[in-house]
Amino acid sequence: MLQQIEGSAAVAQAVATCRPEVIAAYPITPQTHIVEGLGDMVKRGLVGNCEFLNVESEFGAMSVCIGSSATGARTYTATSSQGMLFMMEAVYNASGMGLPIVMTVGNRAIGPPINIWNDWSDSMAARDAAWIQLFVEDNQQAADVHVQAFRLAEAVSLPVMVCMDGFILTHAYTRVDVPEQGQVDRFLPAFEPRQLLDPAAPITMGAMVGPEAFAEVRFLAHYKQLEALDLIPRHAAEFETIFGRDSGGLLKSFDAADKDTVVVSMGSVIGTLKSVLADMRQDGSSIGLLSIRSYRPFPKQQLSDALAKAKRVIVFEKCLAVGMGGILAADVRMALANLSIPIYSVIGGLGGRPITQENLRRMLDKGVQDQLEEPHFHDLNVEVVHRELERLRDIQRPGSSAESILRDIAGADAAARGSR
Amino acid sequence: MTQLPESEQRVKFYQTGTFTVGNRLLDEAQRSVQASVERANSLDSGHRACQGCGEALGARYVVDAALRAADDQLIAANATGCLEVFTTPYPESAWRLPWIHSLFGNAPAVGAGIAAALRARGREDVRVIAQGGDGGTTDIGMGCLSGVFERDDDVLYVCYNNQAYMNTGVQRSSQTPPAARTATTTIAGSAPGNGLNSGKSVPLIAMAHGIPYVATASVDDLHDLESKVVKAMGFRGARYLEVFVPCPLGWGSRPADTIKVARLATQSGMFPLIEAEYGELTAVTPIRDRRPVEDYLKLQRRFAHVFAPENVHQLEALREIAERNIRRFNLLPDEEASS
Numbered sequence: 001m002l003q004q005i006e007g008s009a010a011v012a013q014a015v016a017t018c019r020p021e022v023i024a025a026y027p028i029t030p031q032t033h034i035v036e037g038l039g040d041m042v043k044r045g046l047v048g049n050c051e052f053l054n055v056e057s058e059f060g061a062m063s064v065c066i067g068s069s070a071t072g073a074r075t076y077t078a079t080s081s082q083g084m085l086f087m088m089e090a091v092y093n094a095s096g097m098g099l100p101i102v103m104t105v106g107n108r109a110i111g112p113p114i115n116i117w118n119d120w121s122d123s124m125a126a127r128d129a130a131w132i133q134l135f136v137e138d139n140q141q142a143a144d145v146h147v148q149a150f151r152l153a154e155a156v157s158l159p160v161m162v163c164m165d166g167f168i169l170t171h172a173y174t175r176v177d178v179p180e181q182g183q184v185d186r187f188l189p190a191f192e193p194r195q196l197l198d199p200a201a202p203i204t205m206g207a208m209v210g211p212e213a214f215a216e217v218r219f220l221a222h223y224k225q226l227e228a229l230d231l232i233p234r235h236a237a238e239f240e241t242i243f244g245r246d247s248g249g250l251l252k253s254f255d256a257a258d259k260d261t262v263v264v265s266m267g268s269v270i271g272t273l274k275s276v277l278a279d280m281r282q283d284g285s286s287i288g289l290l291s292i293r294s295y296r297p298f299p300k301q302q303l304s305d306a307l308a309k310a311k312r313v314i315v316f317e318k319c320l321a322v323g324m325g326g327i328l329a330a331d332v333r334m335a336l337a338n339l340s341i342p343i344y345s346v347i348g349g350l351g352g353r354p355i356t357q358e359n360l361r362r363m364l365d366k367g368v369q370d371q372l373e374e375p376h377f378h379d380l381n382v383e384v385v386h387r388e389l390e391r392l393r394d395i396q397r398p399g400s401s402a403e404s405i406l407r408d409i410a411g412a413d414a415a416a417r418g419s420r
Numbered sequence: 421m422t423q424l425p426e427s428e429q430r431v432k433f434y435q436t437g438t439f440t441v442g443n444r445l446l447d448e449a450q451r452s453v454q455a456s457v458e459r460a461n462s463l464d465s466g467h468r469a470c471q472g473c474g475e476a477l478g479a480r481y482v483v484d485a486a487l488r489a490a491d492d493q494l495i496a497a498n499a500t501g502c503l504e505v506f507t508t509p510y511p512e513s514a515w516r517l518p519w520i521h522s523l524f525g526n527a528p529a530v531g532a533g534i535a536a537a538l539r540a541r542g543r544e545d546v547r548v549i550a551q552g553g554d555g556g557t558t559d560i561g562m563g564c565l566s567g568v569f570e571r572d573d574d575v576l577y578v579c580y581n582n583q584a585y586m587n588t589g590v591q592r593s594s595q596t597p598p599a600a601r602t603a604t605t606t607i608a609g610s611a612p613g614n615g616l617n618s619g620k621s622v623p624l625i626a627m628a629h630g631i632p633y634v635a636t637a638s639v640d641d642l643h644d645l646e647s648k649v650v651k652a653m654g655f656r657g658a659r660y661l662e663v664f665v666p667c668p669l670g671w672g673s674r675p676a677d678t679i680k681v682a683r684l685a686t687q688s689g690m691f692p693l694i695e696a697e698y699g700e701l702t703a704v705t706p707i708r709d710r711r712p713v714e715d716y717l718k719l720q721r722r723f724a725h726v727f728a729p730e731n732v733h734q735l736e737a738l739r740e741i742a743e744r745n746i747r748r749f750n751l752l753p754d755e756e757a758s759s
Binding site for chain 2: 021022024049050051053054055056057059060063064065066067068069070071072073075089090093097197198199201202203204205206207208209
């Protein structure tokens with residue numbers, strides 16, 4: 001049903017149509033509205049036989065999910081940022097045990113400096129946790145991909161994170177065709193667990209595995225993700241047949257075929273990039289866009305095929321491997337190792353820094369002329385950085401750069417006001 | 421405060437001068453679960469526990485009793501630790517019930533998740549037990565444990581307390597008694613062993629949550645242990661049982677002395693046996709034959725240094741713990757009446 005609705009509310013309604021049986025809730029901005037919405041629906045009796053637990057921490061949330069999923073219940077939770085870090089031991093445990101939990105990540109920066117705004121640091125911190133990670137571009141996809149996430153998780157018996165940009169999507173009111181119960185029931189079969197704690201057939205779960213078998217167990221986790229590479233497009237196609245919408249899939253090309261320059265990115269910035277690139281094409285640039293929708297498993301072959309004719313690739317990402325550079329860029333480079341073309345790494349939008357059409361255009365105009373340094377820090381205030389580096393050199397006990405830069409910027413603002 | 425419900429048969433369980441449980445003196449209905457040929461052997465033979473392991477003994481009695489109370493409809497969540505490691509050297513598993521090990525600090529929450537799933541799926545006939553050692557329970561698992569308590573999740577949590585991190589090589593936990601030697605509280609310097617004003621009582625913390633049932637038990641009285649498990653299983657909601665389980669390896673006691681050491685802990689007042697319902701103390705097991713704290717300490721190398729003249733204040737501190745327990749829980753009611 002078409003609604004003008006907050007992203008979080010759309011996700012809550014979509015999850016509710018998946019008939020979850022256990023939901024663990026712990027508040028952390030910006031995912032909180034999702035579990036608030038679900039809690040309210042459960043209390044009103046709109047989610048069938050569903051247990052909604054207000055737990056004591058994110059570590060507790062994922063641990064509850066582990067217990068409930070192992071007992072055969074369709075299980076859901078949501079988190080962000082520090083919450084993801086706090087639950088991390090259990091995040092690895094859920095995937096290691098092959099439990100098909102679905103978790104929304106309202107993507108948010110990780111501090112310090114403490115910052116509640118959007119980037120992908122949290123999902124990237126869990127990049128190697130053996131969870132499937134699906135990124136969404138808008139709130140229609142956010143709603144739809146949750147329905148596909150339960151199907152996929154249960155099909156391969158692995159947990160799935162649906163990664164949606166915090167605030168930009170979670171708090172945005174847009175038009176969403178919220179999945180309807182009848183359609184969801186056609187798409188999503190009842191949960192048939194591969195392993196089950198059941199007194200009628202007792203099993204031991206979570207036994208210790210030594211060097212004699214650990215590599216094989218880890219390989220099979222990798223193998224299951226490769227299976228997901230096949231299933232994700234099939235599920236997306238089936239979803240489109242039932243719902244009439246193109247949502248999900250491994251990746252999506254927006255005029256990327258046969259273009260000299262292709263920008264690769266994920267998430268909500270795809271929408272902004274579409275507008276910028278349309279303008280650039282109108283101005284004569286041969287430039288297209290490719291959106292990675294399944295980050296784990298990473299569609300290496302599909303990406304390589306899609307970019308076979310590109311002359312250069314610009315990877316734009318909202319995360320940073322400190323001491324190295326782009327994280328998504330490293331993955332793209334590995335996928336395109338057979339192509340000898342320049343691949344630029346651009347890091348932007350950290351901690352919610354606005355990404356505008358204007359500043360993207362400035363960066364891409366340099367990019368198409370091969371003028372980007374490696375890696376390129378998008379919209380970085382170089383003057384502030386230089387002043388702080390000088391301060392660190394000259395002062396014996398300079399204190400924390402976070403506070404110092406804030407004072408610097410506040411002072412510059414005051415001076416600007418004074419000079420008016 | 422009652423000592424025994426009126427309905428229970430009043431029999432002295434122990435033959436004079438021995439530690440033998442006089443099971444045959446009881447009515448058949450009151451005989452222990454372990455005395456029955458129908459016992460579940462939920463923790464089966466062949467596991468890798470050390471000789472004289474108090475935890476292996478305690479866990480077998482606890483889980484068998486819980487299984488019988490639940491008509492065999494029981495699922496167990498287990499914290500990382502000795503009990504987990506020595507029971508599941510896969511492909512062997514000593515467990516004959518559905519059993520899951522997830523992490524060190526999350527067994528209470530995993531139990532809560534199992535209980536929630538059972539409720540959602542209309543299987544409330546299946547009961548849940550979660551268990552771990554003192555490190556997994558009272559240190560790293562404390563947050564999850566408190567969450568289960570305050571939400572009143574339908575989980576019986578059992579802590580097998582052997583007063584240190586034994587699985588990793590005998591490091592100090594919040595349950596390590598004052599002055600005791602561990603690998604991280606060595607016999608060195610002017611204050612050998614564990615610090616004097618440290619530790620916490622998790623049964624009292626559990627009581628502060630107002631949960632339906634809290635009890636302490638010991639492997640020196642397995643009949644009492646079983647009856648407390650059965651009683652705990654009679655409640656719905658969060659329940660906490662702490663079982664005193666000597667560790668010969670970590671304590672430096674003889675494996676053959678496990679029951680004796682446990683008995684001396686209760687008889688000296690070092691480990692009070694109590695029961696509480698909804699936050700109020702309902703019963704204590706009085707000390708029948710009080711023994712000096714020294715008798716308990718002398719059987720354990722971890723306390724050997726407290727008998728050196730320069731460490732007499734440590735011995736005093738340990739005696740004071742026993743005195744405080746006896747006063748607080750009225751463990752010697754006859755003495756009080758006569759004084």
